[in-house]
Amino acid sequence: MDYKNVIIGRSQELMLVFDLIDQVAEYDTTVLLEGESGTGKEALATRIHQFSSRKEGAFIKVNCGALPIELIESELFGYEKGSFTGAFARKIGKFEKAHGGTIFLDEIGELPADAQVKLMRVLQEKEVERIGGEGPLKVDVRVIAATNRHLERMVYEGLFRLDLFYRLNVFPIKVPPLRSRSEDIPLLVSHFLEVFSGKVGKTISSISASALQELMNYSWPGNIRQLENLIERSVLLEKGNELQRVELPVPIVAHSVNVLFENAPVKTISELERDYIYSILSKCRHRVSGPGGAAEILKLPSSTLYSKMKKLGIVRKY
Numbered sequence: 280m281d282y283k284n285v286i287i288g289r290s291q292e293l294m295l296v297f298d299l300i301d302q303v304a305e306y307d308t309t310v311l312l313e314g315e316s317g318t319g320k321e322a323l324a325t326r327i328h329q330f331s332s333r334k335e336g337a338f339i340k341v342n343c344g345a346l347p348i349e350l351i352e353s354e355l356f357g358y359e360k361g362s363f364t365g366a367f368a369r370k371i372g373k374f375e376k377a378h379g380g381t382i383f384l385d386e387i388g389e390l391p392a393d394a395q396v397k398l399m400r401v402l403q404e405k406e407v408e409r410i411g412g413e414g415p416l417k418v419d420v421r422v423i424a425a426t427n428r429h430l431e432r433m434v435y436e437g438l439f440r441l442d443l444f445y446r447l448n449v450f451p452i453k454v455p456p457l458r459s460r461s462e463d464i465p466l467l468v469s470h471f472l473e474v475f476s477g478k479v480g481k482t483i484s485s486i487s488a489s490a491l492q493e494l495m496n497y498s499w500p501g502n503i504r505q506l507e508n509l510i511e512r513s514v515l516l517e518k519g520n521e522l523q524r525v526e527l528p529v530p531i532v533a534h535s536v537n538v539l540f541e542n543a544p545v546k547t548i549s550e551l552e553r554d555y556i557y558s559i560l561s562k563c564r565h566r567v568s569g570p571g572g573a574a575e576i577l578k579l580p581s582s583t584l585y586s587k588m589k590k591l592g593i594v595r596k597y
Contacts, residue, residue: 287463296454296455299450305331307421308449309424311425311426311448313452313453316504317505318456325383336378338377338381339377341383353372356397357371358409358411359410362409363410378418382422382423383425387426387430435551441555461495465495467507468494472510475511482520489524490522490524490525513526552591568584
């Protein structure tokens with residue numbers, strides 16, 4: 280088994296996450312894993328797939344933040360031979376490869392606007408269209424998405440589509456940072472000692488009490504990934520059979536992404552929808568219907584949009 284997909288811990292926070300996973304895993308419900316970088320979201324996504332009815336199908340991982348903008352569409356949806364310069368053979372996209380299984384969209388908040396539109400169509404219509412293809416292809420895929428960003432805030436700022444947020448936020452799971460489950464640190468350290476000692480041919484099976492206490496007191500801005508890297512380095516430097524110390528980096532005064540994630544104000548779905556419609560109306564110079572109007576951009580009938588505006592209390596001038 281890939282040790283990176285092993286989930287270590289017995290803390291109450293982690294048990295709550297496991298409980299949510301056990302409730303949703305067997306169904307095809309879309310799951311959104313929210314948490315800081317390095318908290319183990321990929322391992323949790325793997326667990327969901329392994330406990331699902333699709334466990335015999337493919338589990339396709341996509342790091343949305345690592346895809347160059349110009350390649351996102353071809354990577355996700357594929358292309359036909361000759362569809363553009365350099366397309367010497369047909370390419371099957373990630374969604375087609377995941378047919379009958381699960382696709383894990385990591386760092387979903389990094390997708391640019393154009394890709395968000397195309398992803399929304401896939402989730403809504405359950406079909407993809409290769410670049411240069413003659414028509415859509417049906418796909419049967421379970422979607423698990425993950426983000427270390429505050430998607431509600433991104434919606435408010437016009438950086439993430441509200442309709443896509445609705446599609447992804449069916450079953451959200453908050454993944455706790457390592458500093459909130461410090462009782463799991465001894466188990467994680469023991470696991471990483473075993474892994475990395477075996478890799479380098481050493482027999483380091485324990486850690487000194489003082490070194491462990493330092494690890495327990497540290498804030499871990501990089502979470503489990505940071506702990507893993509520090510233990511690997513410490514194992515390489517240790518000359519005895521017990522890890523005597525781990526050289527911890529000087530804490531950063533403000534971990535901007537993590538602080539924003541934890542302290543950002545939470546809005547209701549209605550508030551988010553109202554803010555989103557306001558932002559679209561502003562871009563359309565307050566035009567609701569007709570060419571270039573908000574209804575056209577939102578792909579809604581004008582009557583439906585007017586009804587939403589009335590329900591949300593959007594002012595009469597529109």
